[in-house]
C-alpha cells in the first residue's frame with residue numbers, strides 16, 4: 001500500500017522566483033522522513049510539490065521529476081485529483097470543516113468520491129478514527145461539530161479525515177505547531193503507528209520531534225535571502241543528529257544558525 005517517493009532534480013518556482021533548486025531524494029515506503037531547516041528554505045514548497053498542491057497557486061510550477069512507485073506524477077496524462085487522493089496532506093493548523101459533525105468530517109472525502117451507503121461510511125469512519133487514536137474520545141458524540149474538539153483532537157480528526165480515503169503517502173506540514181506538548185506527543189505516537197501502513201513525510205521546526213519520529217532526515221538550507229533552498233544533507237536521522245557529514249548541517253542542529 002505505502003509507496004516509494006523519488007524526487008529527481010525538483011526545482012519549484014513562484015512566478016520567476018526559484019524557491020527550491022534541484023532537490024533529489026528517495027523516500028522509502030513505510031518510513032517517516034523529516035524535513036528540517038531554517039525558515040524560508042523551501043521545506044513546505046518541496047512538500048507541496050510531492051502531491052501537486054504547489055501548482056494550485058497561480059504561476060507556481062515545478063521542473064524535474066517526482067516519481068511515486070516509478071510513475072511521474074507530473075506526466076501529462078496523470079489525473080491530478082487521483083494524485084492528491086493517493087497523497088494526503090495534514091496542515092499546520094487543524095482545519096476541520098467547521099459546519100460539519102465529527103462523523104461528516106471523517107467521511108467527507110468518501111462522500112466526494114460518491115460513497116453513499118451508510119454502513120460503509122460508518123465502518124470507514126470508525127476504522128479511520130481508531131487509526132487516528134481518537135475513537136474512544138469521540139465515539140459517543142459523532143454527531144457533534146468537529147470544531148468543538150480540542151486542538152489536538154481536531155488535528156487527529158484531520159488525520160482521520162486524511163486516512164479515511166486510504167492514501168498511500170501522508171504529508172504533514174508542521175502538524176504539531178499549534179498544539180500543546182501533550183497533544184504533540186499524541187500525534188507523534190500516532191505518526192509512529194501510521195508508518196506501518198503509510199509513507200510519511202513531515203516538515204517540522206522542532207528538531208527533537210524530527211529526532212523522535214523520523215527514520216530519515218533531510219536538511220534544507222539557503223545561502224542568503226532570495227536564493228533558492230537546497231537539500232544540503234539527507235541521511236539516517238541518527239546520523240544527521242549525531243554525526244552529520246556537512247558542516248552546515250552541524251551548525252544548524254547545534255543551534256549556531258537558523
Ligand SMILES: Nc1ncnc2c1ncn2[C@@H]1O[C@H](COP(=O)(O)OP(=O)(O)OP(=O)(O)O)[C@@H](O)[C@H]1O
Nearest residue numbers: 014017019037038039040041042043044045046057
Ligand atoms: N505563495 C508564495 N508566493 C511566493 N513566494 C512564496 C510563496 N510561498 C512561499 N514562498 C517563498 O518561497 C520560499 C520558500 O518558502 P517555504 O514556505 O517553502 O519555506 P519553509 O522552509 O517551509 O519556511 P517556514 O519554515 O518558514 O515555513 C520563501 O522565500 C518564501 O517566501
